[in-house]
Amino acid sequence: MTSVKLPDGSLKEFDKRVTVKDVAKSIGSRLAKDAVWGEIDLQPVELDFEIPAGEPVNLRIITKKDPTALETMRHSCAHVMARAVMRVKKDVQLAFGPAIDGGFYYDIESPEPLTEDDFPAIEKEMEKIIELDEPFERVVRPRVDAIQVCKDLNQEFKVEHIETGLVEDETLSFYQQGEFVDLCRGPHIPSPKRIGAFKLLSIAGAYWKGDQTKQQLQRLYATAFFTQKDLDAHLEMLEESKKRDHRVLGKRLGLFHIDEMVGQGLILWTPKGAFIRQKLQEFISEHLTRQGYDQVFTPHIGKLDLYKTSGHFPYYQDSQYPALVDRDQLSKLADEGCTCGQLANMMKDGEIEGYLLKPMNCPHHIKVFSSEQRSYRDLPIRLAEFGTVYRWEQSGEIGGLTRVRGFTQDDAHLFVTQEQLQEELIGCIELVKIVFAAMGMEDYSVRVGLRDSDSSKYVGDPENWDLAENACREAAATLGKPFSEDPGEAAFYGPKIDFVVNDCLGRKWQLGTVQVDYNLPGRFGLEYIGADNKPHVPIMIHRAPFGSMERFIGVLIEHFGGCFPLWLNPEQGRILTVSDKSEEYGRSVENQMRAAGLRIKADYRSEKLGAKIRDGQLDLVPYMMIVGPRDAENGTVSVRDRAKGDLGAMPVEEAIAKFQQEVEQKI
């Protein structure tokens, strides 16, 4: 008698010896067809494995549709890679080697560092190991033995991990494949032959246990698929993605420039990029008006006192540009031989004043709020500004438009009563939804950032934090979309709802954000007079639907692959003359279209039409209007769509109407 226990807890019994495949068949023909391997008591087995008779065994049938199948295979491939590395290099220490989106990695420490030149040798070793076809055997050992095993293997990271990370576990599992033994939870594939195709990708630094204060290891990135075809498709997809990179397109299309002499992370918006940014600001402004916001302007600097009150200085000093010192005081201090360190201390202690390049707009907006006496009848007050801020991001973090040192937030601060909070939060979320919908960006995730109970970086009393965190949860729930809750992701003054998207390389970026703040108003002593004729402290909402113009446009360039919709495109159409003979007609069409409010350029060079079309396509111009003798005669233009190709000849008026409609509909 053979009996198996399935993951749902049900028991199946057979009066003869059966294989894993037989069990799958007995459950359903579909399952039997999709099954790739089985797992008995966490040990991977092939489909033709005969299940031992007697006591019931825990059986899990893995199907090719199961996302964990690929994950399991990749993790097994990580073992094979680590084994190969240990054959190529001496005294290698292993850390962690998990599967990740798109592949897997293994963190290792080698006295003789690995370089990409070692890849061919490692890949060759991996092929040999796969060819040997040794199974991954699960071995379970009691805690004390496990530590000794790792010590005997000279695997210090594994010893440390058992002693500090796996303190609860009484027994620990290892997987052995030939001479290679690795502490590992599993599961694994039944045979290394299941690794269809793999490729080492890159090598990078990574801190042990993700801790900056700990040792830095080498992280070996690789990927694996069940078939060579899937791997090739994946690699090709990566290549294609690189062409969408906003840094590549930004250069090719002339959208922005970053100049070494200006400074890292400081964006120069060239005319075409500036135009897009301007259009987006107009788009937001329109919605600000509809939602009852007032726009303000505030300066780029403010006194240190402002940021001492807000709490930004000196606690966030490391992520700010150094403060500017009052010039009279500076020369006096210089005469006295004051050192930089002393200067910094004097600013911290308030002995001397200075100015800070603003790292945020909120303190300025708070001062706009408090510039007048406020009544509950005035609330909510919604102050908006495209406010430019400067932050001293670490040099290694800066890149393109997505992580910069100077950026403009489509910022606003709402001052509300407790009763208004929920509705206003929902209004803010609504605006973020409008923005994403208008751009056709449906692929975003929502994250509610909460405080981390272990950290001391937060200001304000816990009761208010609880109120604010609940308000965020409830507002996020109105999205009708799943959201995650992330402790430690809150701002120092309050929790937040973030909207996160992926870039072309799969990296995550926070764009829109809505934050609840019970703290800053109190720090600044803000108040309004309530219906009870008594002063009350307002609650603040910080929000930015784009996040920052820079990051948003960076992501937007990749989202559209440079093919901006007509309403957003700096160049909506280009007139292409078939030959010099049509220039005069071309100019008249150009003028007519310009007069209709369209952004038109023209190519009157004496090149062949094919060459002009090629240039237009490479510039991703939405519409090309080809004009030749035939068109001049009929008063038409031959319209070419950058995506659909030749649309045929149409009267100039018709083309204008078509474009205007498209602009109107923002498609």
Add this chain to the structure above:
RNA sequence: GCCGGCGUAGCUCAGUUGGCAGAGCAGCUGUUUUGUAAACAGCAGGUCGUGGGUUCAAGUCCCUCCGCCGGCUCCA
């Protein structure tokens, strides 16, 4: 900030063991008069990121700094 890789013409890149700095595209000047993804010819264009060192000789080897790329850490 840390680990690793890379900086050659406006752009994309080549440059052998150290031995006179190259190509394609773009640009300019001509010729060509073209109907849906590259006409032809000529010309011009470089302190080989910066500063130092080794050498008879450095784009090439070594060091410093700056910047870029991948990743880690960070991101009020």
